[in-house]
Amino acid sequence: MKSYLKKSKDELLVLKAELEKQFEEIKKEKLNLDMSRGKPSAEQLDLSMGMMDVLNSSVDLKCELGTDCRNYGILTGIHDAKKLLADMSEVSVDNVIIYGNSSLNVMYDTVSRSYTHGVMGSTPWCKLDKVKFLCPVPGYDRHFAITQYFGIEMINVPMRETGPDMDTVEKLVSSDEAIKGIWCVPKYSNPQGISYSDETVRRFAALKPAAKDFRIYWDNAYCVHHLYEDDQDVILEILSECEKAGNPDMVYKFCSTSKISFPGSGVSVIAASKANIDEMQKQLTIQTIGHDKLNQLRHVRFFKNMDGITAHMKKHADILRPKFEAVLNILSNELGETETAEWISPKGGYFISFDSLEGCAKAIVKKCKEAGIVMTGAGATYPYGKDPLDTNIRIAPSFPSLDELTKAMEVFVLCVKLVSVDKLLESK
Amino acid sequence: MKSYLKKSKDELLVLKAELEKQFEEIKKEKLNLDMSRGKPSAEQLDLSMGMMDVLNSSVDLKCELGTDCRNYGILTGIHDAKKLLADMSEVSVDNVIIYGNSSLNVMYDTVSRSYTHGVMGSTPWCKLDKVKFLCPVPGYDRHFAITQYFGIEMINVPMRETGPDMDTVEKLVSSDEAIKGIWCVPKYSNPQGISYSDETVRRFAALKPAAKDFRIYWDNAYCVHHLYEDDQDVILEILSECEKAGNPDMVYKFCSTSKISFPGSGVSVIAASKANIDEMQKQLTIQTIGHDKLNQLRHVRFFKNMDGITAHMKKHADILRPKFEAVLNILSNELGETETAEWISPKGGYFISFDSLEGCAKAIVKKCKEAGIVMTGAGATYPYGKDPLDTNIRIAPSFPSLDELTKAMEVFVLCVKLVSVDKLLESK
Numbered sequence: 001m002k003s004y005l006k007k008s009k010d011e012l013l014v015l016k017a018e019l020e021k022q023f024e025e026i027k028k029e030k031l032n033l034d035m036s037r038g039k040p041s042a043e044q045l046d047l048s049m050g051m052m053d054v055l056n057s058s059v060d061l062k063c064e065l066g067t068d069c070r071n072y073g074i075l076t077g078i079h080d081a082k083k084l085l086a087d088m089s090e091v092s093v094d095n096v097i098i099y100g101n102s103s104l105n106v107m108y109d110t111v112s113r114s115y116t117h118g119v120m121g122s123t124p125w126c127k128l129d130k131v132k133f134l135c136p137v138p139g140y141d142r143h144f145a146i147t148q149y150f151g152i153e154m155i156n157v158p159m160r161e162t163g164p165d166m167d168t169v170e171k172l173v174s175s176d177e178a179i180k181g182i183w184c185v186p187k188y189s190n191p192q193g194i195s196y197s198d199e200t201v202r203r204f205a206a207l208k209p210a211a212k213d214f215r216i217y218w219d220n221a222y223c224v225h226h227l228y229e230d231d232q233d234v235i236l237e238i239l240s241e242c243e244k245a246g247n248p249d250m251v252y253k254f255c256s257t258s259k260i261s262f263p264g265s266g267v268s269v270i271a272a273s274k275a276n277i278d279e280m281q282k283q284l285t286i287q288t289i290g291h292d293k294l295n296q297l298r299h300v301r302f303f304k305n306m307d308g309i310t311a312h313m314k315k316h317a318d319i320l321r322p323k324f325e326a327v328l329n330i331l332s333n334e335l336g337e338t339e340t341a342e343w344i345s346p347k348g349g350y351f352i353s354f355d356s357l358e359g360c361a362k363a364i365v366k367k368c369k370e371a372g373i374v375m376t377g378a379g380a381t382y383p384y385g386k387d388p389l390d391t392n393i394r395i396a397p398s399f400p401s402l403d404e405l406t407k408a409m410e411v412f413v414l415c416v417k418l419v420s421v422d423k424l425l426e427s428k
Numbered sequence: 429m430k431s432y433l434k435k436s437k438d439e440l441l442v443l444k445a446e447l448e449k450q451f452e453e454i455k456k457e458k459l460n461l462d463m464s465r466g467k468p469s470a471e472q473l474d475l476s477m478g479m480m481d482v483l484n485s486s487v488d489l490k491c492e493l494g495t496d497c498r499n500y501g502i503l504t505g506i507h508d509a510k511k512l513l514a515d516m517s518e519v520s521v522d523n524v525i526i527y528g529n530s531s532l533n534v535m536y537d538t539v540s541r542s543y544t545h546g547v548m549g550s551t552p553w554c555k556l557d558k559v560k561f562l563c564p565v566p567g568y569d570r571h572f573a574i575t576q577y578f579g580i581e582m583i584n585v586p587m588r589e590t591g592p593d594m595d596t597v598e599k600l601v602s603s604d605e606a607i608k609g610i611w612c613v614p615k616y617s618n619p620q621g622i623s624y625s626d627e628t629v630r631r632f633a634a635l636k637p638a639a640k641d642f643r644i645y646w647d648n649a650y651c652v653h654h655l656y657e658d659d660q661d662v663i664l665e666i667l668s669e670c671e672k673a674g675n676p677d678m679v680y681k682f683c684s685t686s687k688i689s690f691p692g693s694g695v696s697v698i699a700a701s702k703a704n705i706d707e708m709q710k711q712l713t714i715q716t717i718g719h720d721k722l723n724q725l726r727h728v729r730f731f732k733n734m735d736g737i738t739a740h741m742k743k744h745a746d747i748l749r750p751k752f753e754a755v756l757n758i759l760s761n762e763l764g765e766t767e768t769a770e771w772i773s774p775k776g777g778y779f780i781s782f783d784s785l786e787g788c789a790k791a792i793v794k795k796c797k798e799a800g801i802v803m804t805g806a807g808a809t810y811p812y813g814k815d816p817l818d819t820n821i822r823i824a825p826s827f828p829s830l831d832e833l834t835k836a837m838e839v840f841v842l843c844v845k846l847v848s849v850d851k852l853l854e855s856k
Binding site for chain 2: 037039040042045048049050052053055056057061068069070071072073100101102104105108109112115116117124126127142145146149150258262263264265283286287288289290291292293294295
């Protein structure tokens, strides 16, 4: 197999016929496999089954400070859970609020609160003519869905190997008062698995925003989600960097245990400066009497401390690593020499980001669907679902079994080849 | 003891001296008792301890339809939980969405969504000059806190024995397009324990609002919270009444298991027309991937069905009834003949509503605090914390033990007498 780019028209036509034959064979298998969402597999969920036993009718349901976790109260979370999740967030307990089961919900509520009530005294965004967010691309579709829902204009910022292009970020943030935020997944980013370099984090912390109510939405979703024990990314802690740079209030940091314990039944946390925390608390006291303290206690009793979480994440890694490696091997073996695709080998997170030849991503995803393989929609990694070059596809290896995944990837690379050949033939 | 109203100045002065002596004695006891919030007692929480055992590492964590409740997905709730809470809400499963642990949170989010995005196509409330809500008074402070937080003007509507004064409601709702909602606790209302009559419910259902986006916020918090097995209030089901009256979309109905299982670790539900549900779902899909399905499953496995909930609520009633009766007996024995107070004997719910002589409620609560008894702040049962006649005090008998409650009520009636005597002396 040589580079497809160097093949003649005739060679491509022969190849196309052969690939189409393979594709017809595969369609007959009537596959039904899903690589679209970053869901843990059942095997991973089994790792947390002990959490179903730590609370029962024979154990004390009081937290460390004596509060009965069964009753109302404790708006910002029980102290034990604050300690655990503050440690995971690498901040002090005074800088966290524990929320419900979904950090996405916390991010939505944070945007919503800024929209209805402003940010620490600023004009509520609903009273402004224009609000904009910067969106490093490719990125997380559910982030973009929130800002789109609130009519916030999204501006693409290209991702580099070190994080978002900071020249662009600095220029835009310092010159446009309408820019109120930026979506960041700083570690093992969704979908590329890129971790921000120290320089990138420091440049974030040192931003001089035109808007006083500008905030960095720092979604540290994959903070402990390493694939390798001996090769892990470490990023600088953004709250302390912001404080050092004289911008203590500029960042909201989000985490959750969704991909640590049980997605949908985890615990989420926001970390921010005391001034931000105080402001959030004022709103939170109107919104709820408190989140689920029994579930907070359940997490504390099961994980005990950060060492417990670290040990637990190694078990996740042992399950995920072979899947990532399988995907990367198939990509490399099947597409490596074709020069029709690029991808990044991440050291953590939940995704592999795949880039096809320009103008091919949509067609590849469509072709996969014909053969029973569901991929994340092409374009989903861009605001408004619009990938300007139509190249990016997010691969989520976690949910299928290794066998299913291998099968699905075989179909995927076949579809990539087919669509690439068609694309190359167009210009012949 | 005769009516205080008929006592002479001299008699009142003698009485005052005697009461003050008693008060000084009681202060020496340095009590620290709380009758301020509607929290279940530890004994009540013990009733649900079995819920801590129904899920464990040995049982299947799939719901009836086969979904693994440990993973992401199922935005609007697992079918089994929908069935249980739809039954409790007296509607069909197609008319409910299951939310997280707090119906207050759902109400907040409902107002917030209307504020940011309008109601089924109407202008978002944040774009309007004025939005108003009707507030039957006395009512629930946390309802009023939500509307106040969003800058919504609150208009008091007097409560009658049959529910809100419907002449006033009809007149206002049909004439003022700025009126977008009304807060209702239709059964065993907070704080009076009043249940709306059939006529009241029918008049609600037949409202002809000037505003197309007017909604009844029907907080059925105490739907199954009876005190007596043989004397229970039954109210008409508002969704079906609205449909009959040609107003199918006019109501949101809220419930939760907060005071059934564990407050803070319960499950909440909204019931509404299919059109409303569809609209909410559109927003919900942006806000979250789903609520805590394991907790939904926990509730289903523990209660099984409505019979299970009904049987469980009898146990709550057995604990609560003696407390309500103790409060009512002390009120009756100590204040009955004084003519300084009025109250209602509820057949369910969590509160007893107490009305002092005009201009006395604040002073009574203050006096109680001096003696170590925390009552709900006077005025809390009115929008903006302003009780125009300063008479209403909400008594919450559930949390203290019977002994503590008896003690606290002895102090309370003493404070009522003292403040009433002072008030009567003012006009002598």
